[in-house]
Amino acid sequence: MFKKKSKELVSQTGENAIANKETEGLSQGQIVRRRFVRHRAAMISLVSLIFMVLFVFTASGIHLGNETNPISFPGWWNWSITDIDPNLTVSPEGIVGAPTLDILPSFIDGTGMAIGAHPFGQDDIGLDYFALVMRGAQQSIVVMLIIGLIAAFIGTVVGAVTGYFRGWVDAVLMRFTDFIITIPAIIIGSVIGFQFGNLGVIFLATYLGLFSWTGLSRLVRGEFLSLREREFVDAARVAGANNARIVFKHILPNAVGVIIVSVTLLMSGAIITESALSYLGFGVVPPDVSLGLLISKYQDSFTTRPWLFWYPGMFIIAIALCINFIGDGLRDAFDPRQKRRITKKDRAEAKLAKARA
Amino acid sequence: MRRLSALIVILFGSSFIIYNLSAISGDPLEALRISQDPNAAQQIITLTRELQLDVPPPLRYFLWLKGVLGAFVGQVDFGMTRDAQSVTAAVAAAIPTTIRLVVGATVIAIILGITIGIVTALRQYSRFDYAMTFFAFLLFSLPIFWFAVLLKQYLAIGFNNFLAEPQVSPPWVIGLGLASGLFWGSVIGGDRRKVITIFAVAASTTSSLIWLMGAIDWFRNPGLGPIVIFGASVGIAFAITHLSTGLTVKSALRSSLAMAVLGLVAYYPTQWVLDQDGHLLNFILLGVVTIGLAVGVSFVFAKIDRGPVIRTTILTSILIAGLILVDKFMQTWGPYMSTDAVNFRPVPTVGQVNDLLEPGNFWFTTLDILMHMFLPTVALTLISFAGYIRYSRGSLLEVLNQDYIRTARAKGLTERTVIMRHAFRNTMIPLTTLMVVDFAGIIGGAIITERIFGWVGMGTLFNQAINSMDLNLLMGVFLVTATMSVLANLAADLLYSVLDPRIRVGK
Numbered sequence: 001m002f003k004k005k006s007k008e009l010v011s012q013t014g015e016n017a018i019a020n021k022e023t024e025g026l027s028q029g030q031i032v033r034r035r036f037v038r039h040r041a042a043m044i045s046l047v048s049l050i051f052m053v054l055f056v057f058t059a060s061g062i063h064l065g066n067e068t069n070p071i072s073f074p075g076w077w078n079w080s081i082t083d084i085d086p087n088l089t090v091s092p093e094g095i096v097g098a099p100t101l102d103i104l105p106s107f108i109d110g111t112g113m114a115i116g117a118h119p120f121g122q123d124d125i126g127l128d129y130f131a132l133v134m135r136g137a138q139q140s141i142v143v144m145l146i147i148g149l150i151a152a153f154i155g156t157v158v159g160a161v162t163g164y165f166r167g168w169v170d171a172v173l174m175r176f177t178d179f180i181i182t183i184p185a186i187i188i189g190s191v192i193g194f195q196f197g198n199l200g201v202i203f204l205a206t207y208l209g210l211f212s213w214t215g216l217s218r219l220v221r222g223e224f225l226s227l228r229e230r231e232f233v234d235a236a237r238v239a240g241a242n243n244a245r246i247v248f249k250h251i252l253p254n255a256v257g258v259i260i261v262s263v264t265l266l267m268s269g270a271i272i273t274e275s276a277l278s279y280l281g282f283g284v285v286p287p288d289v290s291l292g293l294l295i296s297k298y299q300d301s302f303t304t305r306p307w308l309f310w311y312p313g314m315f316i317i318a319i320a321l322c323i324n325f326i327g328d329g330l331r332d333a334f335d336p337r338q339k340r341r342i343t344k345k346d347r348a349e350a351k352l353a354k355a356r357a
Numbered sequence: 358m359r360r361l362s363a364l365i366v367i368l369f370g371s372s373f374i375i376y377n378l379s380a381i382s383g384d385p386l387e388a389l390r391i392s393q394d395p396n397a398a399q400q401i402i403t404l405t406r407e408l409q410l411d412v413p414p415p416l417r418y419f420l421w422l423k424g425v426l427g428a429f430v431g432q433v434d435f436g437m438t439r440d441a442q443s444v445t446a447a448v449a450a451a452i453p454t455t456i457r458l459v460v461g462a463t464v465i466a467i468i469l470g471i472t473i474g475i476v477t478a479l480r481q482y483s484r485f486d487y488a489m490t491f492f493a494f495l496l497f498s499l500p501i502f503w504f505a506v507l508l509k510q511y512l513a514i515g516f517n518n519f520l521a522e523p524q525v526s527p528p529w530v531i532g533l534g535l536a537s538g539l540f541w542g543s544v545i546g547g548d549r550r551k552v553i554t555i556f557a558v559a560a561s562t563t564s565s566l567i568w569l570m571g572a573i574d575w576f577r578n579p580g581l582g583p584i585v586i587f588g589a590s591v592g593i594a595f596a597i598t599h600l601s602t603g604l605t606v607k608s609a610l611r612s613s614l615a616m617a618v619l620g621l622v623a624y625y626p627t628q629w630v631l632d633q634d635g636h637l638l639n640f641i642l643l644g645v646v647t648i649g650l651a652v653g654v655s656f657v658f659a660k661i662d663r664g665p666v667i668r669t670t671i672l673t674s675i676l677i678a679g680l681i682l683v684d685k686f687m688q689t690w691g692p693y694m695s696t697d698a699v700n701f702r703p704v705p706t707v708g709q710v711n712d713l714l715e716p717g718n719f720w721f722t723t724l725d726i727l728m729h730m731f732l733p734t735v736a737l738t739l740i741s742f743a744g745y746i747r748y749s750r751g752s753l754l755e756v757l758n759q760d761y762i763r764t765a766r767a768k769g770l771t772e773r774t775v776i777m778r779h780a781f782r783n784t785m786i787p788l789t790t791l792m793v794v795d796f797a798g799i800i801g802g803a804i805i806t807e808r809i810f811g812w813v814g815m816g817t818l819f820n821q822a823i824n825s826m827d828l829n830l831l832m833g834v835f836l837v838t839a840t841m842s843v844l845a846n847l848a849a850d851l852l853y854s855v856l857d858p859r860i861r862v863g864k
Contacts (some may be wrong), residue, residue: 052843295500299506
C-alpha cells in the first residue's frame, strides 16, 4: 500500500497546472462558491436541509408567544400537537395506532402508496405523531440556529480581540474563557428553570449558546495570532490602516473559513446537545415537545410500537447529517491547499487544449 | 507557574458561583415541607443542622471551602450528602466506575479512529474514503440515547437469541463474506484485477470461516488453541515488522518470528500460570518475562542498531501475549455461559456486574465485568471514533502537503519511511492535544451513557445531585470535573509546545 506514490509525484506538476487553470481570474469568493457548488454531498445536503426546514415549518405552522396570548400561524397539517383523535388507527395486522404511511408502491407489497390519516402513527393517548415530530424538529432547528448565531458571534469577537490585541486583554479574556468552560450548562439551566419556570425553547437555546462559544474563541484566537504576524498585515499597518480596518478588511476575511466550518460543526453538535438535555429532563419540558423528549418518553415502547422511537431519531440524524456534510463542503471550499480530484476527463481536456495551442 | 495560579483562582471563582447558583436554584427541603409524614418536621430540623442550611449560601460556601482546603493539612472534607454519607466516599466510589466505562472506549476509539483516518487519507478520494467519510458523519450525527436502544435490541438481545440456537444461516454467511471482501478490497486497493482477487479471497475465507465456526459450535465453546495462535503470531510478526522497520530489516523479522515460536512453546506453561491464584502478580510477572524475552531475543538477532529491532519485537510479543490471554478468556466463555446466573444469555443490557454470579473465580468475574462493559463500550466507541477519523485524516493530509515530505520523497526514502516516520509523527501533534482534552471531558461526561446502561458513575452522581438539590454532592462532582478539564487544557497547551517547538506558550 505504500508503493503507488512515485507515479503520482511525477504527474503532480501537470495536475497543478490543471488545478490552477480553473482558478485563474477569479476572486476568492468566486473560487469558494465554485468549489462548494461542485462538492456533491454538500450540495445534496444543502438542498435537502432547505427542503426539510420548509417542510417542517410549514407543516405545523409557527407558534410564538405564551399560553395566554399565543401568536400562531397555522400550518397545512390538519392535526396539532394537542389534538386527540379518538378513532385510533388499526393496521391490517391489528396494531393500534400504527403509522398509515406506506411508501412502497403496489407492485411491491400490493397495497399501494398512501399517506393516510396518521402517517407517523399515534402515541398512546391518540395524539398525531406526525404533528409531534414536526413540532420537535422545528424546535431542534430553532435551537440549532440560535446556538450557532450566538456562539459564532461571541466566539469570534472574543477570539479576535484576544488574538489581535494580546497582552492583558488576552490574559483576562482567556481566563474568563477557562472559567466558562468549567461551568456546566445543566446547572445554569436548572437554576433558570427553578427561578423563572419554563421559559421555552428560545430561552433554552440562548443560554446554551452563551456557554458553547469557548472552543470557537480558542480557534479564532489561534488564527488571529498567526495572521497578525503576516506580511500583508504589516503592509496594511505601514500604509496607515487603523486597527478596525486591519481586523475587518485584512484578517477577518482570511479567518472566515475556519469560523464558518467550526460553526457548522458546532450547530450539528448543538442539535445533539439539545436533544440530550431534553432526554435528561433539563431541556425542553412538557407540554412542549422536542425530538429528544419524544425519544426519552417512548424508548421503552421500542419493541411494541417502534415507530414512536424511529421517527424522531431519524429526524435528528437527518438534520445533523446534512449540517455535517455542508460543513465538510465548506471546509474543502475554503481550504486553499485543497486540490480537487483530477479526473480522467480533466486530463484529457488539458491534453486537448495543449494540442490545440 | 503563573498560569497555574490563575487556574486556582478560576476554580475558586467558578466554585463560588456554582455553589451560590445551585443554592438558590432549589430548596432541598421542598419535598419534606409538603410531605404529610409526621416525622417531616423532625427531618427538616436534622437536615438543616447537618447541612447547615440556616447559614446563608455565600457564607456556607466558605464553610464548605474550609473543609475542602483541609486537603492541605491532611483532612479533606467535602461534607455530607443528604443520606448522611461522605461525599468523598461517594465520589471515590464513582470514579473507578466511570474510568472503567470510558477509558476502554476512548482508547479503542483513538486506536481505531487514527488507523482508519490514516488509511482514508492515504486513499484519498477512493471509494473507501467516501464510504468512511459518510460513516463517520453518520456516527457523528447519532444521539447516543437513541443508538443505545438499537444496540440493546439488535446486538445484545439478538446475539443472545442467536446463542440459544447457534446456527449461522446461509444468507448471513454469504452477507458477512461479501462485507469482508468489500472492506479488504477497498482498504488494500491497487488495480482492478488485484482488488477483485483480494475481494474473492477475503469473501470466501470469511464465509467458510463463519460456516466452520457455526458447524463446530464455536460460538458456545470458543477458543483459539495453540495452532491458530501460532499462525496468527506469525502474521503479527510480519505485519509489525513491515510497519515498524520494513521487511528488508532481516534481524527485526527474525527476532519477531522467534517470538512467535516462543509464544507457541510458552503456551502450555502460561496456561498453568494463569490458572494459579494471586492473579495480578502473575500478570505483572508474565508481562515482565515477555518483555524481557523480547529484549533478549532481539539482542541475539541484532548486532548493530538494536533500537528499532527491540521496539518491533516488544510490540510483537505484547500482541502475542494478548492473543494467549484472549484464548484464556474464550476458554472461560463456555463454562461462564452455562452458570445459572448467566444461563446462556451472556450479553447484558444494563448494570455493571451480575450480582447473582458467585464470587471467587477470577476468570468468571473478569469476564462478567468485560461482558457488562461490552455494550456501553461499543456505543461510546462508535460515537467518539468518528471524530478521530476526521481529525487524523485531515491532519495527515495537511502534513502530506508539506515541503519536508516532498524532501523526504525526493531523497529516495521508501514510502513506508516517509509515511511512518515523517508524516505519521507530525500528524500526531494536533491529535495529542485533542486526546488530552477528551480524556478529561469523559471523566465527568458520560451522564447519558451511564443512565441508559444503569451504571453508577460520576454522571449519575451529578444527575442525582441536581435532581435532589444535594449541594455538597454536586460540588464534589463539580470540583473533580472542573479541575480535570482546566488541568487538561493547560496540559494540552504545554504538550503542544513541547511537541512542536515552533509554538510558544506565554511570553
